[in-house]
Amino acid sequence: MSDILIRKAAVVVTMNTARDEIAGGDVLIRGGVVAAVGQGLAVPAGAEVVEAAGCVVSPGLVNTHHHLFQTLTRAVPGGQDALLFGWLKTLYPIWSRFGPDEVFVSAQVGLAELALSGCTLTSDHLYLFPNGARLDDTIAAAAEVGLRFHPTRGAMSIGASSGGLPPDALVEAEAAILNDMVRVVDAFHDPRPGAMVRVGLAPCSPFSVSRALMRETAVLARDKRVRLHTHLAENDEDVAYSLAQFGCRPGQYAEDLGWVGEDVWHAHCVKLDAAEIGLFARTATGVAHCPCSNCRLGSGIAPVRAMRDAGVRVGLGVDGSASNDAGNLAAEMRQAMLLQRVSLGADAMSAREALEIATLGGAQVLGRDDCGSLAPGRRADLAVWDVSGLETAGAWDPVAALVLCGPPRVRDLFVEGRPVVRGGQITTLDLPRVIERQVRLARTLAA
């Protein structure tokens, strides 16, 4: 792979320790890694030059929560206006008809959508495996699209007949779940710096698995040195379920079962109280903040300002496309900023803080100290945003404009130094053909 020099950007946003922003900046990529960042870098022999005049270059955005399979159930009638539990009950029967093709194609679509919104690293939470679907199907899709991927092996084990929310047909036996968790970690997890795939373990939620499975999964994750992920304190119904079934709030539930620590991140956390925020800060537990999904399901406004002030690590997530229903991570960055402002005032979150949460914050939540900033030695995951067009015409501050005038689409996207988007087009997929397959699958499901 030859060197790539991205040259003369309007601004390079480094997200390095000093948060340097370099006007007229260059970034040199060599061997999948950022080799140099600065002004007027020399063009190495044989290097490809990417002119970036009129562009902001930033670290790639990091998505910390998604259910890629849900791109096949966007805007489903009956689920459009429901709260979390009613929404799930509408969708479970549809998802039970999925198989490997549905999981693979929906992941291709979701990953392409993320890439075009500037995302270079995404996690995914796949928690149902009907009709032979496997985590392997999403990993194959990510390899094809070219995004750095943290799939998590989810699970549901408590069906409706045992007091859980999902139908019995969608739950698995706990022994089989644990066996498959071991299989996918051994087959796919790469702990090395620069890894393109890292596997996490992720029982779906307190209302769909047993406490025993939560505890055993935590033990297994620590044995295998992989990360833990689940949904927590998403809305009032979720907290009420915890109080009624477990006699405690979600934070206590997580702590009792070994689900706090540097290697754990929880999605949503809309309803964390002050004591729970303190617990997360003390234990370095991470949060995937999903602002559009929280709005869409009427869940509430997550206390992100209080979390950040307390030192909690926070990243952004688009959440599944059945509750968003977009998978545009740049839009989440803007929504995160707006939501804190509508609840706390215009100085509650700056555009630059939202960009930091979307890049460096997400990388920290996923344990990737090799990603999330543009500094020598970091992985070459970066987004080139054209700010010379209509949406930003007249903007005085191109970096703030990414968020305030957003959501923008990327012009170019590089992951591990490889182009995934060039000139606003995905380079790794025949996108029209993928969309056609997706539409056909969605029609069959609807019929």
Ligand SMILES: [Zn+2]
């Ligand atoms: Zn979710």
